[in-house]
Amino acid sequence: xxxxxxxxxxxxxxxxxxxxxxxxxxxxxxxxxxxxxxxxxxxxxxxxxxxxxxxxxxxxxxxxxxxxxxxxxxxxxxxxxxxxxxxxxxxxxxxxxxxxxxxxxxxxxxxxxxxxxxxxxxxxxxxxxxxxxxxxxxxxxxxxxxxxxxxxxxxxxxxxxxxxxxxxxxxxxxxxxxxxxxxxxxxxxxxxxxxxxxxxxxxxxxxxxxxxxxxxxxxxxxxxxxxxxxxxxxxxxxxxxxxxxxxxxxxxxxxxxxxxxxxxxxxxxxxxxxxxxxxxxxxxx
Numbered sequence: 214x215x216x217x218x219x220x221x222x223x224x225x226x227x228x229x230x231x232x233x234x235x236x237x238x239x240x241x242x243x244x245x246x247x248x249x250x251x252x253x254x255x256x257x258x259x260x261x262x263x264x265x266x267x268x269x270x271x272x273x274x275x276x277x278x279x280x281x282x283x284x285x286x287x288x289x290x291x292x293x294x295x296x297x298x299x300x301x302x303x304x305x306x307x308x309x310x311x312x313x314x315x316x317x318x319x320x321x322x323x324x325x326x327x328x329x330x331x332x333x334x335x336x337x338x339x340x341x342x343x344x345x346x347x348x349x350x351x352x353x354x355x356x357x358x359x360x361x362x363x364x365x366x367x368x369x370x371x372x373x374x375x376x377x378x379x380x381x382x383x384x385x386x387x388x389x390x391x392x393x394x395x396x397x398x399x400x401x402x403x404x405x406x407x408x409x410x411x412x413x414x415x416x417x418x419x420x421x422x423x424x425x426x427x428x429x430x431x432x433x434x435x436x437x438x439x440x441x442x443x444x445x446x447x448x449x450x451x452x453x454x455x456x457x458x459x460x461x462x463x464x465x466x467x468x469x470x471x472x473x474x475x476x477x478x479x480x481x482x483x484x485x486x487x488x489x490x491x492x493x494x495x496x497x498x
Contacts, residue, residue, distance in 0.1 A: 254278060287388050288345050289323040289330050290411075291316060291355070294393035295363050296336040296370040301394075303422040306482050309363065311418050312392050313356065314486050319390055320352045328388075334358055335375050336367040373400050376407050385410035394418050396466050404473035415470055417463070417479040424459050424481065426452045 255275055265278050293316065299309040320330045324347060331345035332355045340362045343355050372395045380403065389411050396417065398404060407413060467477040478493050480486060 287323070287326075287328040288386065289320070289328050290345075290384070290387040290389045291320065291330070291332040292372065292375060292389065292391040292393070293332055293334045293355070293359060294336065294370055294372065294391075294395060295334055295340070295359055295366045297366055297368040298370070298394055299418070300363070301420055301423065302482075303420055303427070304482060308394055308418045308420055308482075309359075311480060311482055311486065313359065315392055315416060315418070315480065315490070316355070316359075316390075317352065318487060318490060320355070321349070324349050324352065330355070332358075333375060333379075334362055335370070335372075337369050337371045337374070339375065339378070340366070370395050373398060373403060377403055380406045380410075383410070387411045389413045391415045392418060396462065398466065398470060401469070401473060404470070404475060408474045412476075413474075414476040414478065417466075417477070419479060419481040421481045421483045424463070425456055 255277060265276060293312065295309070299312060300307050302308065302310075323330050327347060329345040329347045330351055332341075332343045333339055334341040334343075334355075341358045343351065343358060345351075370393065372391060372393055377400075387410075391413070393415075394417060398415070463479060470477045478489070480489050
């Protein structure tokens with residue numbers, strides 16, 4: 214499919230929903246991270262107690278609270294994993310199709326909200342960097358580069374390595390979305406540094422099959438980087454055990470990321486992408 218047709222299809226499927234309310238829900242969910250102190254003012258009973266400046270109040274007969282001004286425009290940064298595993302599919306769409314729909318939904322929402330969008334496209338290393346811009350053409354440029362590098366991308370990926378690089382070049386005050394099927398985030402120190410400078414959301418993208426298997430009496434052969442794995446799906450006990458272990462692994466990942474103050478959501482090909490994003494952002498407001 215050409216880039217023009219792909220963008221038209223994404224636009225047709227998602228634009229109606231995006232225009233409604235997603236583009237302001239995601240921003241109000243994270244407004245607290247982008248506010249700056251401007252001045253002190255006398256405390257009113259409707260002000261939050263958390264905003265009281267007790268040191269300043271102690272020097273006066275009055276109680277003073279801090280007044281903040283929110284930074285309205287955000288830089289929205291996308292980490293887009295294009296390794297070969299993102300091409301996996303069993304039913305109607307690949308993980309990369311889901312990824313592009315999520316990206317387009319969030320990026321278009323950001324542009325409509327007058328925020329800038331930029332991206333790092335990666336597998337084991339950074340393959341392309343697209344600078345930030347408030348123009349919708351930047352979204353098209355990012356999608357074009359995703360398609361450009363997919364054909365020759367690696368079977369492997371290293372999201373933590375990209376995060377380490379971002380920490381070194383001191384990127385801060387970004388709302389960062391990581392769009393990947395990577396579940397290896399075992400460097401707590403790197404993640405904590407990452408979060409202190411930015412608001413971070415990991416969106417794990419899966420095919421329903423890889424988390425659940427399909428309970429049918431058939432054999433499926435999966436091709437990996439340098440080997441083949443044959444899965445016999447007529448053993449219900451093994452399937453149930455696999456599902457249990459897989460669920461525990463994802464839950465452990467979510468808890469680990471939450472310890473580092475990184476938000477987590479997973480989406481597969483059975484879910485309505487727009488509804489999942491709206492529900493998620495509404496939950497954390």
